[in-house]
């Protein structure tokens with residue numbers, strides 16, 4: 001499951017939108033190699049937390065440390081360059097571009113020779129670099145089993161495949177930390193199983209540290225090393241799937257008073 005070094009430390013983070021308290025003094029850490037999930041009822045603050053980590057939002061209070069550096073005030077691009085990759089709840093692909101080009105966009109910031117040095121193309125070794133990038137992208141395409149659609153226009157793919165291409169684009173950055181915002185949302189059972197397998201492989205085979213928001217409690221319990229539960233912007237519980245699912249406060253937040261329910265429907 002990785003070593004004990006925290007790759008990500010969230011310290012007393014609060015976030016307010018005017019009078020709305022989206023997050024209140026939330027602290028947790030994620031160790032290198034961990035697959036860490038954030039769950040909670042609608043409006044609990046999950047996306048707000050992911051946005052604070054990725055830099056889309058700046059916490060009103062508190063600090064965020066990534067790989068030993070304080071990144072609290074840094075832009076999303078700066079954090080990406082330090083090794084944070086993410087996917088979005090609502091797909092953010094370029095619908096008119098091919099699958100291949102969408103994924104290449106993910107590699108862009110890694111290209112030393114950018115478009116400005118195009119005139120020096122043959123002199124700078126840009127072609128060699130481009131080939132290396134293409135090979136890296138092909139590895140990701142093979143891993144995510146999307147070779148058969150690599151030339152297809154992203155907008156024409158099924159929803160499940162588009163989610164997979166979006167994952168490929170985030171993975172193309174080879175991030176140290178991968179942030180996944182509801183990777184299984186809107187998927188059928190088969191697509192969910194495929195996605196769960198890819199996430200497990202990214203964690204176990206690629207050694208990627210992952211923070212995931214996901215509503216499907218069955219998947220979260222199956223694949224997460226640790227889970228944090230948010231409710232009304234506060235941390236309600238944190239621990240293994242067993243610890244969290246047997247926590248009385250969590251049961252109440254999710255299931256109301258009906259303890260016979262298995263939770264899957266209540267949070268789907």
Ligand SMILES: Nc1ncnc2c1ncn2[C@@H]1O[C@H](COP(=O)(O)OP(=O)(O)OP(=O)(O)O)[C@@H](O)[C@H]1O
Nearest residue numbers: 017020021022040041042043044045046047048049
């Ligand atoms: N940009 C914003 N402006 C104002 N209020 C916001 C904004 N983003 C989130 N909020 C509020 O912050 C609270 C937490 O929202 P957030 O989207 O983080 O919850 P969530 O757990 O991700 O919910 P869901 O599961 O429905 O996606 C909610 O009350 C929400 O209305």
